[in-house]
Structure formats: structure tokens, C-alpha cells
Amino acid sequence: MCLGVPGRVVEWVDRDPTFAKAKIEFGGVARVCSMACVPDAEVGEYVVVHAGIAISRIDEVAARLALEELKEFGLAEELEEIRDSMAGNQ
Amino acid sequence: MNTNNTRITLAHGEGARATRELITNRILTRFDNEHLRQLSDATQLDVASDRIAMTTDSFVVSPMIFPGGDIGSMAVYGTVNDLAVSGAVPRWLSLALIIEEGLELSILDKILDSIASAAERCGVVIVTGDTKVVPRGAADGIFINTTGIGELNSSVIAGPRSIRAGDLLIVSGPIGRHGIAVLSAREELALEPPPQSDSAPLHNSVACLRKNVGEAVKAIRDATRGGVSAVLHEWATECNLTMQLDETRIPITDDVRGASELLGLDPLYIANEGTMVIAVDPAAEAEALAALRSIPESHNAVVIGRVTARKVSPVTIQRMLGVEQPVDEPTGALLPRIC
């Protein structure tokens, strides 16, 4: 379960604790979603939205670190090899 | 009966003065032509070619007016497209309206205007028609039926049975736009900007394609209900081959992409109203794409896959890892999901 979609906070609409809302952009569309569970999220930040409410702020630093870590799994030439073989398949 | 009223009443359908006024003041003024003017029971058509093509379709859509189109233009384009993808030149349309009591006349006017300009855009003439009014609740605003007749001047398109392994699959533009537009409007998803339908006529694109690559066009189908997946499943069954898609090549607009992710939908199953799938001989790839791209309605045409020998699955897709995955047949209505 739990289709959670990352979106960018474009604009706060309401700051009431229960009715907190912000406009959030997903690809080419935006929708107003509840911010009651991420009251500190700022404009420009990414949040994960599930069933119309933001359930989490995305930690950009943690995301970058994890992707860097992934890079280290392979040596550079290994990456090239795969790139070549994929190009060959096209 | 008071026709200054702002809404359709049952009297508009009873055949008396209100009906006559509705037809003369609102319909004839918009579609005036020699055929309609006669108000006869049947009209006569002078056909130049030996063979004609005929198709009929009924249109029900909620909401009646949606971003990028409305039920009126859809009723014209839908039938024009069915003729066009069969290789016919669309010429004449019938127009039957089933109107729900209580429909605002201003909405009816808007829809009729839209039908008139759509017909003009396609070069088709509305030669006969009918209007009925049903009690409130027996219809949803307005239902429209159009029957189209087209002339077959050149050879017929061979059809899906002529598809061979190696043929290329082309779409005429980004997919899933109509379904997302209507779903967003109907379910009040409040997406901004509202996703726009692709509702458009395809007769010029088909004509240009056939003029330039002729017999190399094996099959064409507008990908309406059930989306691209439904068309490919039908073709795979007809020719007993497998339709193999490459996910990275399938064109999807940013708004359809965002809305599909949000709602958990796959654009392959989402309806289009101005986008078609084409199977062509691979030797004609460049010419076919150039021809399609020279027409505004198919400006973004691309190859999305190819036909292979029959595998277990009739339709497959290569996703990121290159592993071939089956694409199943569309089932039922699209529903936004959370899991």
C-alpha cells in the first residue's frame, strides 16, 4: 500500500494546525494538499504525499548521500562496460 | 409554451412549437445547409466515389464541458476519426441529440457552437439530425449520437491482419491526456493547471501519412477507451504476433505524468480522443514520421515499439532493466488508487 508521491511545495495556503494546506507540484500539475503532519516544511522543499496529505519532508542531504553511496558500489570502468553493452542492445 | 425560459423543458421535445423553435433558432442557424434546410425525413447525397465507409458512435461524457474540449466537438472528431483511420475521407454526419430536461440553454448553445466549428474544421456537413428531450434523471445533461459517411477514394488500409513481425508501432502524440482531463474534472481533483484533453480530428494526419507512404501503412486505430493497450491487444489477437513496447520511448506530457503518479494510473490504459496508433513497414519509418509531424495534430509522433513473433504475452513492454514484462488488457473504469 501506500502510494507516496514526491512533490515540491510551491506555496502555503493555510497555516491552521488542523486545516494546514499548501500547493504542491507533481511533474506538470499542482494540487493543494494537507500539511498538518509537516508543519515546518518550507516552500521549495520536497514532501511525500499520500492520500492527499504530506506524510514526510524529504531530506535532501540524506538522499544525496545515499545516491553517492550507490555510486561507490561500482568502479568507473564497470559502469562504462554496462553503458557500452546497453548501447549495443539498442 | 415559453421558450424564453433558460432551460430545456419536455415541451422542447414534444414536436410542437417549442420543438420547431429549438430546431430553427438554435440548430438550423448554426448548421444551415441545403440538406438540413429541407427538413425532410431523409436527405439525398451525391456520392462521387464507388465505395463509401459508414460508422456510428454515441457520446456520453461527464462533465459535458472539460478542459480541452466538450461533448459536442468530441462527437464530431470521434466519428471523423473512425472514418479517417479506416482510410475514408469524412464527408457527411448525422447528429442526434438526447437532451435531459433542465439542461441550461446556454450550455446547449455552447455545445452546438462547438459542434458547428468542429464540423467546419473537419470539412464535414451535418446533413440530418434528430432531437429528443427526456425527463430529468433519464440522461446526464446531453447524449449525442453521430453517424458518419466517408468516401473511399484510394485503396483501403490493409488492417491489423497485414501486420508482420518487424513492423514499427507509432503513436501520433503524447498519450493519456483525454482520460486524465476528464477524470480530473469529474472527480474534482483540483489539479492546476487543469490537464487538457487531446480531443482533435486526425483526418489530415491520416491523409498526409497515406499520401506519403501509401501501402506501407498496415493499420491505424484511434486509441480511445482502454488507451493504447486496448488497441495493441486487439491487433495482437488479429495478427497473432506480439506488440513490444519500449517504455522509454512512450511520449507522456508532464501533467499526465504527474497526475498518473499521483493517482496510481498507467497512461497506457488511459483514453485518448485525438491520438492514434499506427503500424508501418520499417522501411517507411522516416517518411511516415516526417509526414505525421508535418500536420499539427500529429506533430509529436514517435515510434514506441515494434512487432515481434508471437510470444506468450500478446503485448509486452521493456522497462528500465530491459526485462520484457507483459502488458495486460485494460479492465473496467479507471479509479484513482492509494495503494
Place this chain on the structure above:
Amino acid sequence: MKYIDEYRDPQRARLLIAEIRSRASQRWVLMEVCGGQTHSLLRHGIAEELRNDIELIHGPGCPVCVTPAAAIDLAQSIAMQPKTTLVSFGDMVRVPGTQSSLLEIRTRGGSTKTVYSPLDAVELARRNRNEHYVFFAVGFETTAPATALAVLQADQLGLTNFSILVAHVRVQPAMEAILRSPNNRVQAFLAAGHVCTVAGFESYSDLSKKMDTPIVVTGFEPLDLLEGILACVIQLENGQYSVENRYARCAVEAGNIEAQQVIDRVYEVADRPWRGLGEIANGGYILKHKWQRFDAAHRFAHLQNESTLPIIDLENECQAAEVLSGRLRPTECSAFGKECTPDLPLGAPMVSSEGACAAYFRFGPKETVLSQGNQH
């Protein structure tokens, strides 16, 4: 789209697959807990690609599938009441109760509506005070804040025409039940990233230690899943068993405190029945007593067990319990793809597109596609 596309990078996926292959000395048995993970593993061909290296068994993580038939029956009875509309997520409308689905109940005059968010149901009630709206609150810890918030909003708006039918379930007790089952085969868990995002994963440490089982908090995109699988394999190979967070961009150990507070204000933990698995201790939420006026089960209590149609037991032939606990592969069920398809499901896991059986039917390995091919 940012935070999606970079996690679908095929080159990095290839690297991770190679790494998993080189590290795994045996075909370890992993369970992905969440249906969203199952969907992604199958859709992107990861399960297929790794089939000789890792055995992935699909967990009970489809809340739609584990919603008890009795709750669906009650929802249908509610939909048949005058001036009452049953509002649900789109996922729920095709799921059969003991006799029919919400989709079918509409053909008999029932009033149902699907929405994207429970908060949309509150808005419906606010705009149309002459109709009573009942939201069918299903889902895991991830979804509970949204439905709890709906109650808080309805309260603040003073709505008397809104209530919820609660069938929320909690994941961790189910994970524990699976590990403790005598026939358990699961050697490591890919924990559900969004459940952990809300509820945290502090409490997993005990479970992991007690049962010597790696639990890796995992996301939903292909690279997330491969990273989670790799982390499980490394732990298993090293004989170390701990909780590890591989979805750090969203989930933190304590979870989302604000979301938990919203849940706590509205719900309390209770023993709940899971369809296919039976009663699970602390397996779900119920409304706190102070919110009884928003409790549809209370308001419509007179409809419970009221049925005018003969009860057909859809689950006679269905081996859902075996599938949901990982003891049986969907394709090993004798009804799979024959008597039981997504169009005519015998049991819950064939219903939702995230149900293990439906996911196999759609995207499953080649031999399962055969039964699908025969249909057409």
C-alpha cells in the same frame, strides 16, 4: 520527476544487481512487506531478474486485501441507506465482501463515491449537509493520519453528517505473526518505507534481535528496492541481524511525530481481524470513545449481520492465508488464473492491483503469464 526518475536509473540498477549476485552465497528468502513494493518489484522486472538469486515472497501489505469481508458487507449496507453515501478510495470498490463489491452495490441503487483523499469526503459533507457521508477508512499506519485528520476537521467544522467506518490495520504485529508462525520461511524483511515514515521503526529492533532477522526499511523505486535487498543479503551473509534504514530520505527512526499525534488523538490500538490471516493482537486501530459520534460502525450498528441475500463463501477455494504469509506462491494455488482472475477474484489478494496474486497475474514470471495468455 525529482526523487522518482533518479531512482529508476538502469545503469545503477545493473550495478546493484551485480553486487547482490556476487554477495549472495545462497538463495536467501526475503519478504517485502508492502504491496507497493511488490507492485514495483514485478512491474520493473526486478523479481524476474533476480529469480535465481533471491526468493522474494510477497507480504500481507495490501490493506485493501486484508480488510475483512464483514467490513465490506457493512459498507455496502450503509451505501443502501437513504440519504447516505459511502465514500472510499478507488482501490476498495472492486473488492468482494461475502457476496458482492461496492461497484455492484451501485447497480442495486446504493450510493457510493470514490475520492483521492479522505479530506475530500469531509469537503463533500461540508458542501451538502442533507446527505450523510461515510468514509471507509482502510489502510496501514501510512493512511491513518489522513483519516484521523478527516475526523478532526469534521469536528472543528461541527459536521453532523460525516462519519468513518474504520478498518485500519497495523503492520508490525503482522510481521511478528509471520515470523512466529511454525512454518515461517522468511529470513529477512524489506520493511514498508511509508509505514516507517509515519510510525518510525524503533520498535523493530526488539523483533529483529529476538528473531535473528534483518529488517531493512526500504522505499518503492527500483533502486530503493535493490538497495534494500542488498542490505538484507549483506546482513544474512555476515550473520548479523539488525534494523537498517535504507529509505533515509523519508523515514527516520522516531517516525513523523506530528502524524503520530494526529493518530493518537483519534485512534487507539486494538486487536483486529485480518482477512486471510485471522485475528491479530494489536493488529489495527479503532476510534477512541470520545469520537463515537463519528463512528459509522456505531451509528449503523443495526445493519451489522443484516443480509437479505444468501451468503456465498468466496474464500472456499482461496488459499489467501497461505499466500499472505508467504507459505504459498500465488502460482502454486490451484485456482490461480483459472477460477480466480482479477475480473472474477475468489479471494482478496487477486483483487487489488497490489495484491500478491493480482500482481503475479499482471506482471508475474513467464510461467504465470502462460495462464494469462490462455485466457485471451
